[in-house]
Amino acid sequence: MKSKFKPVFNFIFGPVLSRRLGVSLGVDLMPHKTCSLDCVYCECGKTTHLTIRRKEYTPLDQIRKELDLFLSSHPHLDSITFSGSGEPTLHLGIGEIIKYLKTDYPEYSLSVLTNGTLFHSSEVRDAVAQADRIIASFDAASDSVFRAINRPHPFLDLHEMVEGLAALKKECSNQLWMEIFIVPGHNDDDRELKRIQEVMDIIKPHQIHINSLDRPGTEAWVQPMTQEVFKRIQACMHNVRVVDDAKHATLTDGFTGDLKDIILSTLQRRPCTAADISKITGADVNNINQHLDILLKNGEVVKKKMPRGTFFSRV
Numbered sequence: 001m002k003s004k005f006k007p008v009f010n011f012i013f014g015p016v017l018s019r020r021l022g023v024s025l026g027v028d029l030m031p032h033k034t035c036s037l038d039c040v041y042c043e044c045g046k047t048t049h050l051t052i053r054r055k056e057y058t059p060l061d062q063i064r065k066e067l068d069l070f071l072s073s074h075p076h077l078d079s080i081t082f083s084g085s086g087e088p089t090l091h092l093g094i095g096e097i098i099k100y101l102k103t104d105y106p107e108y109s110l111s112v113l114t115n116g117t118l119f120h121s122s123e124v125r126d127a128v129a130q131a132d133r134i135i136a137s138f139d140a141a142s143d144s145v146f147r148a149i150n151r152p153h154p155f156l157d158l159h160e161m162v163e164g165l166a167a168l169k170k171e172c173s174n175q176l177w178m179e180i181f182i183v184p185g186h187n188d189d190d191r192e193l194k195r196i197q198e199v200m201d202i203i204k205p206h207q208i209h210i211n212s213l214d215r216p217g218t219e220a221w222v223q224p225m226t227q228e229v230f231k232r233i234q235a236c237m238h239n240v241r242v243v244d245d246a247k248h249a250t251l252t253d254g255f256t257g258d259l260k261d262i263i264l265s266t267l268q269r270r271p272c273t274a275a276d277i278s279k280i281t282g283a284d285v286n287n288i289n290q291h292l293d294i295l296l297k298n299g300e301v302v303k304k305k306m307p308r309g310t311f312f313s314r315v
């Protein structure tokens with residue numbers, strides 16, 4: 001694959017092609033794995049730093065430098081997306097980075113993938129007010145289910161979360177999409193689904209997405225949602241659609257940079273099959289497999305068989 005330049009990016013990754021967001025450049029503001037939740041299905045692994053404390057976890061000047069380096073050639077992107085190794089709204093500087101991008105690169109649409117736990121704070125709502133799209137997860141309307149699936153920081157309160165999300169929707173002009181991750185046996189019974197729908201009626205998001213296990217999560221017992229469960233969800237809830245971001249299309253330009261670094265950087269954020277990486281990067285799958293074999297031998301990645309194929313994760 002032709003390499004245009006070889007910078008080592010620490011805080012930005014991709015771009016990847018997502019069904020929901022198009023060509024999306026990731027911005028990872030958080031050190032692995034710092035979050036206010038410790039979800040059983042998390043693709044990034046167990047939360048090692050469970051916190052609700054907001055601070056500058058990663059240096060803003062370096063994040064700006066990396067963004068300038070990547071964006072100075074004004075590449076085609078459909079979204080610059082805050083996501084990655086933890087909860088991005090925990091970063092005290094997320095508002096500043098959003099403002100800087102809106103000022104210096106106004107042509108780009110900004111998305112924030114968040115667990116929605118901190119929006120009861122008006123400061124956090126203000127910080128994301130200029131983003132074009134907030135995609136917030138919400139998996140449980142009952143406290144016991146919330147604690148079983150999301151294993152929250154002990155100071156988090158489900159009712160405050162709902163109030164915060166409803167306030168965000170009222171105050172901000174951006175799109176609010178809610179994402180519900182189905183963990184069979186926990187939040188897929190009719191009672192819980194109806195409660196979740198009641199919460200959606202309060203928040204009134206623009207879209208509701210249903211997600212389920214597609215790649216290895218933190219806990220091995222979490223299973224994917226079946227078609228039968230999805231039919232029940234459709235009966236209990238309205239206007240839901242299934243997330244199918246796993247079905248990436250191919251990026252025509254491909255990645256810029258060293259393929260091994262790109263594979264490692266991608267696997268650091270989420271487990272992928274060789275075919276996923278090939279689709280994301282545009283590189284030949286045999287070439288990807290050769291790199292993965294070496295990385296496996298060196299102990300830098302591990303593999304796990306799943307229904308959709310063999311997934312590789314960074315050690």
Ligand code: SF4
Nearest residue numbers: 035037038039042115
């Ligand atoms: S899925 Fe998101 S909210 Fe849940 S633990 Fe992982 S990073 Fe945090």
